[in-house]
Amino acid sequence: MKIAIGEVWHETNTFSSVETTVELFKQLAWERGETILSNHRGVRDYLGGMINRAEALGIEVVPTFAAIAEPAGKITRETYEMIKSELAAGIQAAGAVDAFCLSLHGAGVVDGIDDMEGDLLQYVRSLIGYELPLIVTLDLHGNLTEKMAAEVNVMLGVHLYPHTDCYERGMEAVDIAEQMVKDGLQTAIHLIKLPLMIPTSTTNLSPAKDINAICWEWEKHPDVIDCAFFHGFPYTDHPYVSVSVVVVTKGNQLLAKGVADDVANQIWAKREEFTPQVLSPTVGITQALAADGLPIVINETSDNPGGGSSGDGTYLLRTMLEANLQNACFAFIYDPEVAQIAHEAGVGTTITVKLGGKVDKLHGEPIALTATVKSLTDGSFITSSSMWKGLHVNLGKSVRLQAGGLDIIVCSVRAQVFDEQIYLLHGIDVNTYKIVALKSSQHFRAAFELISKQIITVDSPGLTTLQFSFFDYKRLSRPIYPLDEVTFQAETL
Secondary structure, eight states: OEEEEEEEEOOBOTTOSSOBOHHHHHHHEEEETHHHHHHHTTOSSHHHHHHHHHHHTTOEEEEEEEEEOOSBSOBOHHHHHHHHHHHHHHHHHHOSOSEEEEEEOSOOOBTTBSOHHHHHHHHHHHHHOSSSOEEEEEOTTOOOOHHHHHHOSEEEEOOOSSOTTHHHHHHHHHHHHHHHHHSOOOOEEEEEEOSBOOOOOOTTSTTHHHHHHHHHHHTTSTTEEEEEEEOOOSSOOSTTOSOEEEEEESSOHHHHHHHHHHHHHHHHHTGGGGOOOOOOHHHHHHHHHHSSSSOEEEEEGGGOGGGTOOSOOOHHHHHHHHTTOSSEEEEEEEOHHHHHHHHHHOTTOEEEEEESOOSOSSSOOOEEEEEEEEEEEOOEEEOOSSSSTTOEEEOOSEEEEEETTEEEEEESSOOOOOSTHHHHHTTOOGGGOSEEEEOOSSTTHHHHTTTOSEEEEEOOSSTTOSOGGGSOOOSSOSSOBTTSOOOOOOOOO
16 A cells, blocks of 8 residues: 655734745745655654554555745745645655545635635645545644535544644544555545634643543544544634534544534533633733742743744743843744844853844834843754654754843744753753743643643733734624624534
């Protein structure tokens, strides 16, 4: 048996002014052929799961093309056409295969195309036909469409946020492909969309945890292959934005609909529980100082590069500096200009710079800062978090600055913090600091819940704020909760 694998992954924040170009994809991944195997074998991501499971089953794996970019604004049309061309070349080079396993995100937007994944899947079908099994893995933040569901045999969503089950979904895709090819497994898919948007919600806690439990209970049914709760991606403005449920069964369309409707109704019943408590940076710092033990982690959810924000927001950092904190650290702020100045100045020097606040006017003004250069690095390390463990990361020229009792890490590539590796790279042991601040919404929890005494989420203006009133939505399908009063009731079995 032989399967082809590939990946096109982007979470598009349409409110971002930063266009997603080929250059942004190449900062993370623009991989062809055997490079895909060498870069993902043994890594706990979607492709790593596909590769390792196939090889364990004795299935030949043929890599096609893989492209990943950090979330940002719309993908340029030129970039998308290049992605399609590269994927087509990879598919052609693969020759005859028995199935195709494709890793997509689900919230990609191209200039002029709201539903990138639906368009791309239709294009893939024009190349491989409709007889070949096509199994797709998706991020739970996908804004799913009927077009996507119509073009595939199976849609598998990650269940966990942080996404620590990407690897397992990749493995599952291969297992299903084998069953379809060797055992003649037939599938049915049902997608239901709710008139609902929710903010970033960790599945470690209720109510998202409770919905997953309902999905997993349904998966015990002998004819249910997968039942997935998709949170959707609210930082996008187009008609497909919403929470949804996807159920895949062993060919039973009525069962798929019945299960999806049941889960959708239970999500709707808990809709108010998804409204988060919002703390300002000032209140968050006050609570952190009053908390017992260390480290106390403060995550700046409103400037999460993993959701398309600038990564150079200054609201939390400015508040930390004004509080004259001792034994505190911050990672990291995106500012290649300051990183370059520090590298030119050298370790031990004192520099005066304007830090952050340069990408746009939404995330705070630049900070006038005088600080000592404590360490310089190339920004390269290997992820140790259970999410994407083993992945090589390169954040470019990076620096640890020290201002009073606060250590500040500055990097040249925009990204969120997943684990403690960026701190360790700069000589910081987070276990010895009272306050550890970082930019991320939820993914950091995979590593930091294990070592922190408490996690405090702070919010402020930014492209990943928890407060939807910040955004000037114009193209959503209305009414939609919580922006509007709306009623919803799905049919049940």
